[in-house]
Amino acid sequence: MTDAALDVGVMVNGAPVRRRVEPRRSLVDFLREDLELSGSHVGCEHGVCGACTVRVDGALVRGCLMLAVQADGCRVETIEGLAATGEILDLQQAFAELNALQCGFCTPAMLLTAQEALRRDPGADRARIRQALSGNYCRCTGYHAIVEAVHRVARARAGEPP
Amino acid sequence: MDAMKPAPFTYHRPGSLSEVFDLLDHHGGDARILAGGQSLVPALNMRLATPTAVIDINRIPGLDGIRLTTEGLHLGALARQDDVERSPLVREHAPLLAQALPNVGHVAIRTRGTIGGSVALGDPAAELPACLVALGATVRATSRRGARAIPAGEFFRGIYTTALAPDEVLTEVVVPRPGPDARAAFDELARRQGDFALVALAAACRLSDGVMLEPRLVFAGVAGTPVRATRAEAALAGRRPEAPVLEEAARAVAGDLDPPSDVQASGPLRRHLAAVLLRRVAARLGTGS
Structure with a gap:
């Protein structure tokens, strides 16, 4: 120091x-x-x-x-x-259920970015979700499962069937 | 483990421009001004920049405004790119910027990145400098010697080199108010969303009875500064953005640009992409984009 x-x-x-x-x-x-x-x-x-x-x-x-x-x-x-407040509990569950993480290194930031993406664009489709997550690298999943997980949460939050 | 990537520096958080001038006087060329930090901090982390003093201007009041006057749209140096992108005033009076800004990095970059930082850095692949040249904007800078206004077309001098003097601070950019017939369009080609542009094009003109007047075509990523494609502009001027006209302009642009080759793309590829962008963007000038 x-x-x-x-x-x-x-x-x-x-x-x-x-x-x-x-x-x-x-x-x-x-x-x-x-x-x-x-x-x-x-x-x-x-x-x-x-x-x-x-x-x-x-x-x-x-x-x-x-x-x-x-x-x-x-x-x-x-x-x-x-995680403690429960703000992103649905995203966390969707990531786990859809295998949207493997090593987990990118996951915390991916969750924060996904939360912000859905706040700004609640009706985001897969293409817009992919674009919103483009600044977060994942070297395991190939992104497909991550996009699916975020899209599932977007639909659920909008009250749409899964 | 004690993680410290940048070389040591002293940190200063002035509350006024006058204090900034004092600090610049005292530290001379060993100081760097920190605005959004989205280019300076990576350079610090990699020790490409090793200033002995960092002058953080983020808490100076009055530098982050977005406001409209009879003169035009004023964007304060500390206006965040994300705020500018989403500003209703910008969407109405400088829609070219609202189109271009989503291409600047990512949301988590634009929430910090500033208008002034991007302009003062003068990155050859940056979107904002090309847009400001296309819009005929003015860059305002202040030093203890006084304030001056520099046309954007004269501001960018070379790679990371601008008309700013060492004792000057960029305070705002002013975009002239567009007339009702003003049209503008932006597009770029990059490897991935948010990457630096291989080629970007900011275009503006007036549209009168479907005819393009005073077209300005400004490319980024093709040289050390934004480049106006004057031959292509001449091919568009006074004509409608129809396919044969666009083809002629796309051929002409090859004579306007001599892009460099690097690891991202070869010069010939960049020249080809410039013609592709020109067709796309100029076509949108006719539709009110």
């Missing part, structure tokens, strides 16, 4: 957190290393793979492309928070 370290206060999954962090610490490393919230994953570290996606003040962001010090005063939500 160098002299450049700063005090940062963040509301993480509803709980206030205060830590001293170096400016070069990314938000996702802060979550994983300092707060031991390891559900947000670190893949490419330059914004391409999407595995580090979290929500900051309600907006979907890349946790590797935001510095932890920039989140000072912000509300951060991770997969741990979304």
Whole structure:
């Protein structure tokens, strides 16, 4: 820890957190290393793979492309928070039932991104779901099962038969 | 394990432009301005950029507005790409931007990425610079010496090189208000949704009785800066966007562009794709897209 370290206060999954962090610490490393919230994953570290996606003040962001010090005063939500509140329970169940995950590395961010996709576009068809998930890489499934799972949830939330 | 990818730097969060100017004076060329961070932070993580000071301008009030004046549509430097894309004002007064922005990365990139950051970076494959040139927009920059306005057509000078001076901060872009006969269309070809464009085309014109007037065809991804295809523009000017006209313009565009080859696509492929895009996009100019 160098002299450049700063005090940062963040509301993480509803709980206030205060830590001293170096400016070069990314938000996702802060979550994983300092707060031991390891559900947000670190893949490419330059914004391409999407595995580090979290929500900051309600907006979907890349946790590797935001510095932890920039989140000072912000509300951060991770997969741990979304899973605990039950907000994405239907997506989680659909992923499990349709084998939309294998190794699970991309899954937390895929769930957050799917949730945002359906919030913005509740009637999304498979093509629009595929487009909305295009910034999240999965190296196991070939995406088909993921798209099916998200589409099933979209229909269910709209009250349509499966 | 202690994960720290970027080289160490000091972090500054000024609350005003005046403080930014002080910091730029103090740190000189060793400082980098952090806006949305969607290009700077990857460069920090890979240590392609190793500034000793990072100046985070995100909390400076008044730089993120989207507003309409008699002059045109003002987009603040810190306006997020996602907010601009979904703004009713932008859809009405600069629909070209609303068409182009979904191609900029992904939602989780655009929620942070800013208008000013994209313009100040000057990436040759970026969509926004080409759109601003096509729309005849103006870039506004401020320094301690005062404010100045730079036409978008003169702003982009080369790969990641712009007309901004080292002591200047980009504050907003202004898109002139379109007349009722204004038409615009955007499309691009990329390997996958959200990837950098192999070729992108931003087009604008006036449409009078079905005839295209003052067409502006601006390509991205084909050179160090956005490129106006003046021969193709001449082939469209004063004519209707019908198949034979589009074919003539598509042939003419080969003489306008000399695209580079890289790992993504060869120069000849890019030139071919430019003609494909030209046919698609120019046809939409006639339909009100």
